[in-house]
Amino acid sequence: MNIGFLGLGNLGTPIAENLLQSTQQLYVYNRTATKAQPLADQGAVICASVAELASLSDVVFTLVSDDAALQAVTTGEAGIAANLKKDGVHVSLSTILPATATSLAQLHDEHGSHYIACAILGRPEAARAKKLNLLVSGNTDVLETIKPVLEQCGAANIWAFGPEVGAANVAKLCSNFLIVSAMESMAESIHLARQSGIDAEQLMHMLTQTLFASPVYSTYGNSLLKEAFLTRRFHLKTRPERRNSHQRTILNGKGSTALR
């Protein structure tokens, strides 16, 4: 089975590297071609265009930044849907709206190929450690066929959300909402603790050993304690001045006062 991978960013690269370890032939494409070179050095074949990548692959993974980028590489004469072979599978790993998944699945259907939504829970280091959680939705038979390839991406677990293709995207957005809510409340709590004169490190240590002993609280809590806001790579597209204002809000714990 020939595999294609498009989108060699922070998370795409380690996933493509995992696939390369167990795939006869991995085709890669990236808008910025230099990002594909390290994979080519490990044996992947760089394609000159999206159309070439699609036409050579049985299964194409895409991991691009947003809905517009995914639509750009999928639609049109030079896109994945028009160039993927009959019964080929497009596995979209991006965090996008469910409506985008539904419309792209329809487009693939018209071309006799398949679209599978596969949202990723896990950071680049989890991909390298093969401890990703994959949330999938779409045609059940197709999912069954490509399951070994999904496992080769570096999945520790695959969570199936049913045949409605946007379901995995809903689950991913609900998960992200919970992550960001936890980050905001931790930032408030850390600031409240410090303003009230107690050791916030000690508080978070206790909480992440007890009530909140979970990866989200440990990982992001630790970054918040160190005020290492930029190391977590949880990017939002926003104007720089807005991002800075948001960072200031977290830093200053706006809204919380000391307990007296």
Place this chain on the structure above:
Amino acid sequence: MNIGFLGLGNLGTPIAENLLQSTQQLYVYNRTATKAQPLADQGAVICASVAELASLSDVVFTLVSDDAALQAVTTGEAGIAANLKKDGVHVSLSTILPATATSLAQLHDEHGSHYIACAILGRPEAARAKKLNLLVSGNTDVLETIKPVLEQCGAANIWAFGPEVGAANVAKLCSNFLIVSAMESMAESIHLARQSGIDAEQLMHMLTQTLFASPVYSTYGNSLLKEAFLTRRFHLKTRPERRNSHQRTILNGKGSTALR
């Protein structure tokens, strides 16, 4: 060492029962005397007044509903501070403001006795299973002396937050803030999932096995999924119509809409 226990509510009763298992003599007092009877049946001695309880005990635990209730039993001629023997210890288990702890510690100091803040993380079933987390603050020597008694309360862990007596109360309020924030975001996320047509039970199952594999998310998430809002006993003093309005907000997931 004679132990006294005042406040035999949902959480106070199992803690007092734990103490009874390893204490020569347990004195108990409750405003509603009938609540003390089951403990008396197990061997505890019911006192007729707060003053009697304090005068007979080396260590007095109190677990009352709020700051005002704690002040009422601690201050005045008939209160704990005036009746506890010299070097006696008052261990306050209630969730109160740090400022209340500071003022009561000062009062005990004037009477030659000690006040220790000991906030509890854990529900009644955790008390029965002896899996409580105790957050303590106050005089370090006094804490060292009473540590065995704290363990006998049903503690799995004792987390010391230093000699500043209100520190444990700050830590407890920060913890409660994080618990309530998690409950609110889970309610929103569950509603968003349902409105968007995916299985919220499946979503929460996945999340509590992965990113949010922690007691708070499992326990309260499960109650939210079942809409069992009144079973958790996380009480707030509020007018009934306000509480109902708050429940409606959680139930309706006000603020979230479907993902399309």
